[in-house]
Amino acid sequence: MPFFQQLEDMSSFLDDVHTLDKLKNVLDPTILEQAFEHVGIATVRRRRLPLDAVMWSVIGMSLFRNETVWDIASRLDISLPGKNKLVAPSALVQARQRLGYEAVQHTFQLLAQKTFTTQAFEQWCGLNLLAVDGVSFRTQDNEENRNEFGSDRNQHGEGSYPQIRMCSLMEVSSHLLLDSCFDARRVGEMSLAQGLLPSVPDDSLTLFARGYFSLGLLHEWRKRGTNIHWMLPAKKDLQYQVERNISDNDKIVTLFTTPQARKKFTELPEQITARLITYKIDGKSYRVLSSLTDLMRYPYDELTEVYTQRWEIELGFREMKQGLHQSKYALRSKKPDMVSQELWGMLLAYNLIRIVMIDAIKEDEELTPIQLSFSLSLRHIIAFLITTPLQSASKLPMHYEELLHTLRMFILPNRLPDRKYPRVVRKKPQKYPYKRKMPVSS
Incomplete structure (x- = not known):
């Protein structure tokens, strides 16, 4: 040559x-x-x-x-x-x-692991607060996606859009995703949650929704590493035996596992010790079950407030669907493998936005990443990617610092703790229109 x-x-x-x-x-x-x-x-x-x-x-x-x-x-x-x-x-x-999709998946997992281990996040009683919950995404309606992911059907046999069920593990103080698992809609969230076990970090407390009550899953979660704990609402029909009464609203209890559960989870013991606390908010009583049995390290007064952080993962899902996905009806890809690739790409894009927002608050100790507007941050990060000049690569750090300075100005107003949305019973739809009341003639 x-x-x-x-x-x-x-x-x-x-x-x-x-x-x-x-x-x-x-x-x-x-x-x-x-x-x-x-x-x-x-x-x-x-x-x-x-x-x-x-x-x-x-x-x-x-x-x-x-x-x-x-x-x-x-x-x-x-x-x-x-x-x-x-x-x-x-x-x-x-x-x-x-x-393919596996490279995008592994990139997402490597980036999430590196970010979590190199950044300092807010802690509660020495534990990182995590949350687990599920969400569904619709795909393009074609035969391949329907066969791969499945869809709901009504009494006439007509199906809706094919759907993917996803379960995610999120750090609640930053909305950073640590890992996600998704599969066809016929796969339950409990099974998907088991796929998150390798990504559970030590010294953490995971907040579950009520539907994740499975002593086998909770036991595996607890034994996954060092100082790993869980918390979730107690069922109304919870069967337990009181081991020790700490107070009227705080008990150490014993939970009994079933033979079916021990057959599915081979290392599951016959009994599990847990902590059951009761508290009231606006006159309504709540019960929460957890593995935090150390009374000195995890006092009752702090336990009654920590579970409210679980709702942060719902806000993260909203940011993905309404912010990144722009409330679109379905994912754009038509082939199952490309659907998986697109979904992993969306999770990766979401984490990239969150990482930039984490960088933005490093110089302000009073700010947290979730206090910044995700939608405004998203717009300015996109503008940075498409408008930043590249004539001199040495100036890129300066442009990036300007971006971080701009993001720090997008502080959200304080959340209103007393906001209430009263429940309203919707009127049942009728087959025929409502008959108007005729005026009474005098």
Whole structure:
């Protein structure tokens, strides 16, 4: 190969490096390399759309929800330079298929693990507060998605849109997702929650919804690592035996497991010790069951307030569906594998936004990430990705600091603790219109 041709190829490669510089400031390229090597798709072939560029196009599908994948590649300027700056739509489709969904999944998990271990989050009694809950997403209505994911059916046999059921583990003080598991709608949230076990960190308290009551799952959660605890509302028909009365509203109880549960969870003992507390809010009584049996370390007065943090994961789901997903009816991909890739890309995009918001509050100790507006932060981060000039890579840190300074101004107003939405019984729909009352003639 002629020397000048080698210089030209090297110059093109360096131009490509600068093209992705602003994206590398948000997502560490070494994480992408580890993910590609883990799933075995790393290649030395020089393509017009390299794997890291394809990864950003998948992330961009959530950041630019109303635009086509072809337009997203143009906005992010992620293709290699050449005669034709834009790539063909068919090339983007083939590139997504070459990337697959496992690389996006592993990138999400590596980024979440690295962020959680390197950042300092708010703690309660020395424990990181986590929450577990489930959510569903609709896919495009076609035969492949219906066979893969399934759908609801009514009494006439007519089905709705195919749905994916997802269960997530979230750090509540920042809304950072630590892990997610999703599958067909026929798979229950209890089964999906077991897939989150490898991502449960030590020194943590996980807040579950009432429907996750399973002594087998809770026991495995407790024994997963060091100082791992759980908490969830107690069922009305909870069967237990009082081991010790601490007070009228605080008890150490023994829960008895069933033979069926011990058959499913082989390490499940016949008895489990737990703590049952009762408290009142606005005259209504609540009961919460937990593994926090150390009375000195976890006093009753603090236990009555911590469970309210579980609702933070609901707000996180709202940010994903209404913020990133823009309340769209269904995911845009049509093939099951591409649906999984798009969903992992949305979770990755959500965490990237949250990580930038975490960076923004580091210089202000009085602020927390959830005090910043997610929607406004999302808009300005997208603007940073598409408008920041790249003439001088040395100025990128300065532009990024300006972005963080801007995000710190988007402080949400304090939540109203006394806001009430009284329950209203909806009027039952009638087959015939309501008859108007005739005026009485005098």
